[in-house]
Amino acid sequence: xxxxxxxxxxxxGANDEMISFKDEGEQxxxxxxxxxxxxxxxDVKSSLVNESETNQNSSSDSEAERRPPPRSETFRDKxxxxxxxxxxxxxxxxxxxxxxxxxxxxxIPDLTSPYLPNGSLSxxxxxxxxxxxxxxxxxxxxxxxxxxxxxxxxPAHIVGPFCLEFPGQSxxxxxxxxxxxxxxxxxxxxxxxxxxxxxxxxxxxxxxxxPPPHLQGDVDPKTGIPRPPQHPDxxxxxxxxxxxVGQIPHPLGWLVPQQGQPVYQGFRHPYPTxxxxxxxxxxxxxxxxxxxxxxxHHSLHQTGIPHPAIVTPNVKQESSHxxxxxxxxxxxxxxxxxEKKKQPHIKKPLNAFMLYMKEMRAKVVAECTLKxxxxxxxxxxxxxxxxxxxxxxKYYELARKERQLHMQLYPGWSARDNYAANQQGKKKKRKRxxxxxxxxxxxxxxxxxxxxxxPITDLSAPKKCRARFGLDQQNxxxxxxxxxxxCIRYIQGEGSCASPPSSDGSLLDSPPSSPSSVAPSxxxxxxxxxxxxxxxxxxxxxxxxxxxxxxxxxxxAGHPPPPSLVLLENSAAAAGKTPGAAHNGAHGDVSxxxxxxxSGAALARPLAASLCHSHSLHPNSTAPQPLSLVTKxxx
DNA sequence: CATCCTTTGAAGTCG
DNA sequence: CGACTTCAAAGGATG
Numbered sequence: 001x002x003x004x005x006x007x008x009x010x011x012x013g014a015n016d017e018m019i020s021f022k023d024e025g026e027q028x029x030x031x032x033x034x035x036x037x038x039x040x041x042x043d044v045k046s047s048l049v050n051e052s053e054t055n056q057n058s059s060s061d062s063e064a065e066r067r068p069p070p071r072s073e074t075f076r077d078k079x080x081x082x083x084x085x086x087x088x089x090x091x092x093x094x095x096x097x098x099x100x101x102x103x104x105x106x107x108i109p110d111l112t113s114p115y116l117p118n119g120s121l122s123x124x125x126x127x128x129x130x131x132x133x134x135x136x137x138x139x140x141x142x143x144x145x146x147x148x149x150x151x152x153x154x155p156a157h158i159v160g161p162f163c164l165e166f167p168g169q170s171x172x173x174x175x176x177x178x179x180x181x182x183x184x185x186x187x188x189x190x191x192x193x194x195x196x197x198x199x200x201x202x203x204x205x206x207x208x209x210x211p212p213p214h215l216q217g218d219v220d221p222k223t224g225i226p227r228p229p230q231h232p233d234x235x236x237x238x239x240x241x242x243x244x245v246g247q248i249p250h251p252l253g254w255l256v257p258q259q260g261q262p263v264y265q266g267f268r269h270p271y272p273t274x275x276x277x278x279x280x281x282x283x284x285x286x287x288x289x290x291x292x293x294x295x296x297h298h299s300l301h302q303t304g305i306p307h308p309a310i311v312t313p314n315v316k317q318e319s320s321h322x323x324x325x326x327x328x329x330x331x332x333x334x335x336x337x338x339e340k341k342k343q344p345h346i347k348k349p350l351n352a353f354m355l356y357m358k359e360m361r362a363k364v365v366a367e368c369t370l371k372x373x374x375x376x377x378x379x380x381x382x383x384x385x386x387x388x389x390x391x392x393x394k395y396y397e398l399a400r401k402e403r404q405l406h407m408q409l410y411p412g413w414s415a416r417d418n419y420a421a422n423q424q425g426k427k428k429k430r431k432r433x434x435x436x437x438x439x440x441x442x443x444x445x446x447x448x449x450x451x452x453x454x455p456i457t458d459l460s461a462p463k464k465c466r467a468r469f470g471l472d473q474q475n476x477x478x479x480x481x482x483x484x485x486x487c488i489r490y491i492q493g494e495g496s497c498a499s500p501p502s503s504d505g506s507l508l509d510s511p512p513s514s515p516s517s518v519a520p521s522x523x524x525x526x527x528x529x530x531x532x533x534x535x536x537x538x539x540x541x542x543x544x545x546x547x548x549x550x551x552x553x554x555x556x557a558g559h560p561p562p563p564s565l566v567l568l569e570n571s572a573a574a575a576g577k578t579p580g581a582a583h584n585g586a587h588g589d590v591s592x593x594x595x596x597x598x599s600g601a602a603l604a605r606p607l608a609a610s611l612c613h614s615h616s617l618h619p620n621s622t623a624p625q626p627l628s629l630v631t632k633x634x635x
Numbered sequence: 636c637a638t639c640c641t642t643t644g645a646a647g648t649c650g
Numbered sequence: 651c652g653a654c655t656t657c658a659a660a661g662g663a664t665g
Contacts, residue, residue: 348658353643357659365661373660374641381642399644415646419656 346413349406352395353384 350358357380364376364383384392406413 348645348656350658351644354658357642361660370662371660372640372662374639374662376660377640377642379642384643396644403645415657416648418658419647 346410346417348415348418349402350399352392352399353381355398355402356380356384356387356392356395 357377360380360383361373361376364379365371368376368379370376370379
């Protein structure tokens with residue numbers, strides 16, 4: 001480790017997190033001692049990081065300096081081992097396949113560092129990859145084929161655990177990529193970019209002989225830009241232009257090498273390690289920049305694929321066009337001019353959670369058969385908390401890279417720009433101003449077990465009353481529900497909690513398919529209570545009143561994953577702390593969780609809770625809680 | 636059709 | 651410096 005941080009070089013995550021993990025440095029050593037395999041990866045990773053950092057330094061020293069040590073490092077705490085093990089044992093549910101099926105790549109990414117010459121990987125690293133690679137374990141026929149495929153030196157990286165989830169949806173085939181030359185596909189594991197994890201590679205995707213159905217059939221409704229068929233898993237980070245067909249819809253896809261650009265060949269990933277944008281990369285990037293943002297000489301990439309972050313006023317312009325035609329024109333013209341004048345809207349880089357959401361949304365949708373984003377997001381939020389630090393670290397790193405890249409791409413850009421744009425344009429929704437009192441109230445209760453937990457669905461039930469009573473009985477709705485706000489009824493009323501879960505909860509939380517999760521709502525008179533009680537423990541509770549999102553602070557500080565913390569705190573609360581007492585500072589988050597009734601049970605062993613991933617729920621746990629962190633007693 | 640909802644995190648503004 | 655606000659994605663729901 002030392003390198004991971006490189007003295008703070010790698011700034012994975014949010015500062016908060018970094019801070020929280022700060023004192024965990026020594027643990028790295030420990031880890032290194034104990035976790036050989038991991039260590040190998042870590043080493044590789046760290047080395048990569050260093051490289052990237054080094055490179056980066058050239059381009060952006062200041063940033064690197066100011067950034068705190070990588071969260072990843074911090075993540076290596078003592079608990080991790082246990083967590084990992086637990087995770088392994090418990091995988092079950094949400095993420096089918098390996099404990100964190102999608103995450104096996106976690107470490108791999110670094111291996112892909114462009115900076116590593118082919119074959120530069122240490123045997124260890126390779127070994128690790130193989131061991132870790134989910135596909136290999138699962139050994140799907142396709143994956144094997146892929147492996148065998150001479151053309152793909154190491155298809156393994158291509159194969160993702162996720163493939164299992166969406167079989168038959170292979171849109172892209174590795175071969176195709178290769179053959180088509182559209183994308184310089186890199187087959188070597190080490191070529192896999194760290195960000196690759198976001199790409200849910202599926203065997204099917206790359207199965208030879210699995211020609212992409214129709215690469216161009218799909219058109220992005222919003223952008224109107226044709227895009228290649230997408231895998232549910234694969235959330236295209238950005239819309240691809242027609243020319244991008246065959247590209248892997250990576251979240252960072254826009255950066256994905258196009259048309260076999262030499263520079264990127266060998267890189268599956270756009271960011272050659274984002275950390276470092278070398279000269280060639282620079283040129284590449286620059287090519288994609290909007291002229292105004294980029295040094296003058298730049299223009300869109302030859303592919304014509306705009307940077308994902310750039311939202312051209314196309315849509316608006318179009319509308320304006322029509323308007324112009326219909327309406328008067330001076331005004332419109334001027335408007336139009338303004339718009340034109342207006343630079344394309346450059347979006348904020350996605351943060352870690354957003355990246356995670358992008359990646360996982362499809363899965364959740366598939367599992368839960370939910371479509372409502374609000375509900376899905378709740379689930380994702382829980383899952384996010386359920387993730388191990390390492391897993392989260394992956395996303396933090398991605399986010400960091402994303403930010404860096406964004407920074408490089410749009411040197412002058414500031415989030416403020418978007419603020420202003422919206423304000424001026426008034427387009428954006430005026431953020432709901434929550435009534436202080438109102439909002440807080442909800443939030444405070446929010447923590448209610450019912451809500452908090454997986455069944456959180458309750459939480460998710462902003463429309464609880466609606467769901468329960470239906471539109472016909474709006475008179476029965478609680479005020480907030482009428483206002484489309486969070487339902488307070490269930491929050492406060494415990495009894496109701498139970499019921500709702502079944503209704504919405506089931507939808508949200510329980511993956512239909514998974515038997516384990518499916519469980520027993522009925523059977524569990526006990527289970528239900530259990531879950532409810534446990535729920536408070538759930539990680540999710542974010543203090544409502546504390547918009548602050550720093551749940552990790554404590555977590556980090558206390559290593560235990562978020563859930564555990566919550567649990568602890570809850571238990572403490574249960575012990576008799578008054579909510580207020582618990583409230584201060586760090587505990588603020590938890591405060592929310594305190595709810596009458598929520599209590600006691602909470603106890604679930606924190607650790608267990610922390611370890612548990614939703615899926616691994618105990619059979620008793622109510623089915624609807626797959627997502628929840630509820631725990632299964634691991635023992 | 637615009638906005639809400641919902642999540643976390645980053646970054647902005649404000650006092 | 652802390653508290654608060656906006657925005658990023660997403661898509662159904664709502665007015």
